[in-house]
Amino acid sequence: MTKQKTNDQNTLDRRNFLKRATVVSGLVSAPLLSSPLLAQNYSNRKTCKTMELADDFIYLNSGTEGSMPDCVIDDFNNNLKRWASNPTASYETDRHFRKHQHYHREKIARLFSVEKDNICLTDNTTMGMYMVLMGLNFKSTDSIIYTNQEHTAITSPLAMHKEKTGLKLLQRDFPTASKLNRMTSHEVVEYLLPNTKELRGATALCVSHVYPSTGIRLPLKLLRKKADQLSIKYLIVDGAQAFGMIDLSEGDDDIKLSDFYACPGHKWLNGPPGTGILFLKNKSIKPPEFYPTLSQRMEKYSSKNSDFPMAEALQVRGCSNVPGFTSMLTAIDYQNNIGGSKAVEKHIIDLAQTVKEFIYSHSPLSLVSPRLDKSLASGLTVFFPFSWENPNKIFTDKNTANIVVKALLEKNIQIRAIGFNDEVSPNKKIYGLRVSTAIFNNAQQIKQFQQIIKEVLSTLS
Numbered sequence: 451m452t453k454q455k456t457n458d459q460n461t462l463d464r465r466n467f468l469k470r471a472t473v474v475s476g477l478v479s480a481p482l483l484s485s486p487l488l489a490q491n492y493s494n495r496k497t498c499k500t501m502e503l504a505d506d507f508i509y510l511n512s513g514t515e516g517s518m519p520d521c522v523i524d525d526f527n528n529n530l531k532r533w534a535s536n537p538t539a540s541y542e543t544d545r546h547f548r549k550h551q552h553y554h555r556e557k558i559a560r561l562f563s564v565e566k567d568n569i570c571l572t573d574n575t576t577m578g579m580y581m582v583l584m585g586l587n588f589k590s591t592d593s594i595i596y597t598n599q600e601h602t603a604i605t606s607p608l609a610m611h612k613e614k615t616g617l618k619l620l621q622r623d624f625p626t627a628s629k630l631n632r633m634t635s636h637e638v639v640e641y642l643l644p645n646t647k648e649l650r651g652a653t654a655l656c657v658s659h660v661y662p663s664t665g666i667r668l669p670l671k672l673l674r675k676k677a678d679q680l681s682i683k684y685l686i687v688d689g690a691q692a693f694g695m696i697d698l699s700e701g702d703d704d705i706k707l708s709d710f711y712a713c714p715g716h717k718w719l720n721g722p723p724g725t726g727i728l729f730l731k732n733k734s735i736k737p738p739e740f741y742p743t744l745s746q747r748m749e750k751y752s753s754k755n756s757d758f759p760m761a762e763a764l765q766v767r768g769c770s771n772v773p774g775f776t777s778m779l780t781a782i783d784y785q786n787n788i789g790g791s792k793a794v795e796k797h798i799i800d801l802a803q804t805v806k807e808f809i810y811s812h813s814p815l816s817l818v819s820p821r822l823d824k825s826l827a828s829g830l831t832v833f834f835p836f837s838w839e840n841p842n843k844i845f846t847d848k849n850t851a852n853i854v855v856k857a858l859l860e861k862n863i864q865i866r867a868i869g870f871n872d873e874v875s876p877n878k879k880i881y882g883l884r885v886s887t888a889i890f891n892n893a894q895q896i897k898q899f900q901q902i903i904k905e906v907l908s909t910l911s
């Protein structure tokens with residue numbers, strides 16, 4: 451344990467030293483982006499780079515947390531100073547911050563071609579999911595469908611409901627990892643949500659857009675179609691691993707295909723910590739269908755005819771992270787300036803595909819994430835550790851996954867181990883390795899990763 455700490459500290463110290471050295475010598479370079487348009491825009495924007503990651507540190511874990519580019523950090527710093535220099539005005543009247551975030555909500559709404567009252571700013575995905583799952587007026591006779599791969603941002607509020615009201619939770623299991631990487635999106639959605647009596651008429655379908663465990667994306671268009679076919683009232687989506695990675699403005703992954711969608715600003719968007727967005731399709735939703743659980747505006751609904759917007763009721767909840775929300779808009783501007791969400795998605799998915807092909811070409815059995823159907827693809831690639839010399843030898847235990855992660859970190863590459871339940875081992879988690887390829891990563895870094903992971907996997911026998 452002490453040794454682990456020492457190693458991590460050494461790695462950090464070295465990284466900080468190298469970073470300082472490169473900054474002093476002026477050698478900080480722009481990432482080599484795969485898309486020519488993105489690369490051109492990136493290098494033209496001399497004022498915004500992801501500089502806090504040292505040049506020799508290959509950070510492949512945006513699925514846990516992104517890294518703010520310097521324009522976002524500068525903006526955040528300036529916002530904090532502005533706030534501290536005139537606190538009351540900042541809270542009450544400052545036009546830059548705007549009370550109750552009307553301006554921020556308006557700007558985010560425009561991204562998705564919706565209205566301000568469809569958008570509430572939150573601290574993170576978990577907060578958004580809680581606002582929805584505690585806000586909807588579930589009864590003991592209701593049933594909610596979810597899967598065996600959901601994050602605790604979904605399972606925790608569902609467990610609370612089960613305990614409080616006894617409502618029915620219908621867990622659906624994903625196909626086992628060995629089948630998943632060859633399936634199409636239609637096959638996966640049919641497998642998860644067959645047209646059975648049990649699922650028909652469920653109150654809610656509560657799923658993730660992109661799964662942190664397997665990297666699988668469930669296209670919103672297929673989910674919407676399924677929810678309608680099964681007459682499910684609400685499609686509630688956890689978008690923690692999608693916003694900032696996938697274009698949510700139109701097409702098969704349009705946020706408007708969901709009824710509620712919660713996502714963060716701090717992961718793939720590379721915005722400040724403690725920022726997130728909740729989308730509510732029905733801007734007129736109100737009690738008794740939906741209660742503003744975390745709010746200072748419940749009294750607005752004391753009259754039956756109240757049309758007070760629910761998104762605003764949820765927004766007014768005491769002092770929020772306004773400097774952070776303001777800088778989240780800067781992170782959005784930044785993505786738009788370098789090509790927009792479609793170009794960002796392409797860059798991220800192209801890099802992920804390179805990782806998938808590399809792993810698959812050497813050990814087809816180890817790859818968990820889908821490889822063939824692009825509509826299932828994301829920037830997360832998950833695979834089990836395997837022996838490089840004997841690629842059919844796969845490891846699914848926690849210890850081996852942690853050993854590989856640690857060995858990579860010692861070489862300045864950050865990925866993570868991820869545990870999940872599989873159909874074949876429902877009660878015992880199996881562990882894979884998860885690689886996140888983000889906007890600030892480039893093809894050269896992936897080549898280095900391939901070389902080092904080969905060395906590390908060669909030590910497994």
Ligand SMILES: Cc1ncc(COP(=O)(O)O)c(C=O)c1O
Nearest residue numbers: 574575576601603658662690714
């Ligand atoms: C699918 C999913 N949901 C929710 C979360 C929690 O995100 P947040 O920190 O934004 O609440 C995560 C974090 O990894 C996640 O992967």
